[in-house]
Every structure is written in C-alpha cells, then in structure tokens.
Amino acid sequence: MTAVTSIMRAQQILLGELDAALKPYELTFARYEALVLLTFSSSGALPLGKIGERLMVHPTSVTNTIDRLERQGLVRRRPNPRDGRGTLAEITERGAEVVEAATRDLMAIDFGLGAYDETGQAEIFDVLRHLRVAAGDFPVKERR
Amino acid sequence: MTAVTSIMRAQQILLGELDAALKPYELTFARYEALVLLTFSSSGALPLGKIGERLMVHPTSVTNTIDRLERQGLVRRRPNPRDGRGTLAEITERGAEVVEAATRDLMAIDFGLGAYDETGQAEIFDVLRHLRVAAGDFPVKERR
DNA sequence: CTCCGATAGTAGGATGTCCGACTATCCGGC
C-alpha cells in the first residue's frame, strides 16, 4: 500500500509542477502531450483515434483535449482524406511555436525531475516497467 | 521525459485497477482513502482540514469527497466541539463495514501491484522517495 | 451489390482536482 501511495503522490506532485510550468503558455500537461505527439508526427497531423491510442486515453478525452487546443488556435481539425469517418488533428504554426517554447521551459526544470540524475530516472523507468507491461502499455517504441 | 511518462502511466493504470475493484462498493479510490483515514483515527472522526492535510489534497476536494460519502451514508458531518469554524467527518457504522469489505477486496488483488513482490514494492517507494521529499511530502509517518 | 457488424468521433453525465472568492469563527496584541 505504501508503494501505491508513492506512485499516486509522485504523479500528483509531478503533474502539479508541470502544469505550473506550462501555465504561462495556457497549457496543461495533457494538452502539451498531444501537441508534442503532433509535432513528432511526420506530417504534423494524426487521426484523433491514433492520439488516444498513443496517449492511452479514452476517445472522449481526446475530443475534449483537441476541442480546447483548437479553440486556442494551436491545432486545426481536418477531415481525414483516407477515412470518411475520421478527423485529423493538425498542429498550426502557432501551435508549433508554443510547443517549442514550452518544451524549452520544461527542459529547464528537467521536467520536474531535477532531483534525479540520468541513473535515477532510468531506475524510475525500470521499476515501473513491470506494471506498465502487465497492463499492456508497452514501453517499447512502436514504429509509426 | 521517459521517467515522467512512466510515473504518469503507472498512476493511471493503478488508479484504474483500484477504482474498478472498488466499483462494487460504489467507491472510488479517493473516497476509499478518506474512509480508511477515518477508520484509523482513534475516534473515527477528523476535522475536514486534517483530512486534506493527510491526503495532500485541496480543501475543496475534501468538501467534495465528504459530500459524496455523506450522501452515501458512509460518513456523517458533525460540528467540531472544539472549534466553531470546524466540521468533523465521522465514519458511520455502514461506512466501517464497507471500508472493511473493500479493503479485503483490495488486498486480494495486492492493491493493483500483484506484479511486484515485497522487494519490488520497496524499490518503488525508495525510488520515488526523493521526489516526494523534495516536494515536502514527508513519507515519514507523523504521530497522530 | 447489398447488408450488417465494426470503427471514428461526439454529446451528455459523473467524478476528482485545483484556484479564487466568500463567510464565519478564532485568537493574540493593545
């Protein structure tokens, strides 16, 4: 139970720091993650479903996240040319600028993990890996 | 950044499992934690502020949590006899029964950490300890 | 070529969390 509490608290603390750092950009960590995902995508656009899959969140959460980002002018919705049911979220120029600046800020605070060196961060990853694998969240990078 | 993701996902996975296990009792982990806290308290009652302090959540979250527990008949609000501003949350008989049964169920699934043995759980605690200490969340047990 | 199950997104509702603002009460200093 102590271990459970550790994970809960750690996440809570971390999320708090990250959200605070992102506040100047009017972003939350959830929205930041979505933007980064789009940035890393070759075309700068992804079907909403893909986003939910990568971030491991419910489709309705993606709709909500993209709604807000779109209202902020950081992404744009576009019908998926290859699937009439689908919608693509495409990062805008302003979105790309914002995510870049935000990333600089996050790096400056070591993403909230300033208390850890490379080794310590690797330990965190290793220790939690079992749990993620058991839940089907492969920490293995998947090819696009 | 990988380490950050690990923590976020681990918490998400864990919370999902715990909430699922608590569903039959109409409880969420947040409410369960509050009930446990009251159970462990000698008198079975605590000022709302104390609860927020222990669980490291905002006062408004406590109000919300206790509201729901009270509506479910698992706790009862009572004016604090030693502080006219304060309110005590007191666990009811039914609340005690529910938390006991729920705890049995959670134990049966190792609180979602069945993938870890004692050592593994200790590692989780140790690795995340730095982060919590740096944030002022003393993983040191405080006397009542 | 048509029909029906599977899939992509969205809408509505519940929960939990935070922040800022407000009320009521407490308490220490003058």
Place this chain on the structure above:
DNA sequence: GCCGGATAGTCGGACATCCTACTATCGGAG
C-alpha cells in the same frame, strides 16, 4: 474587551478523465 489578521469550510468555475449512447461511415460476407 475590542480589532484585525489567520484559519476552516464552502461555493462557483475550469480542467481532465471515464462511461454510455448515438451518428456516420467503412468493409467484408454472401
């Protein structure tokens, strides 16, 4: 004994997340 700052809870609003239900479209079986 009174007064003003500190403290306890609550309320309203913003976000994020999930679930269920619904619409529209896709795609394979017959």
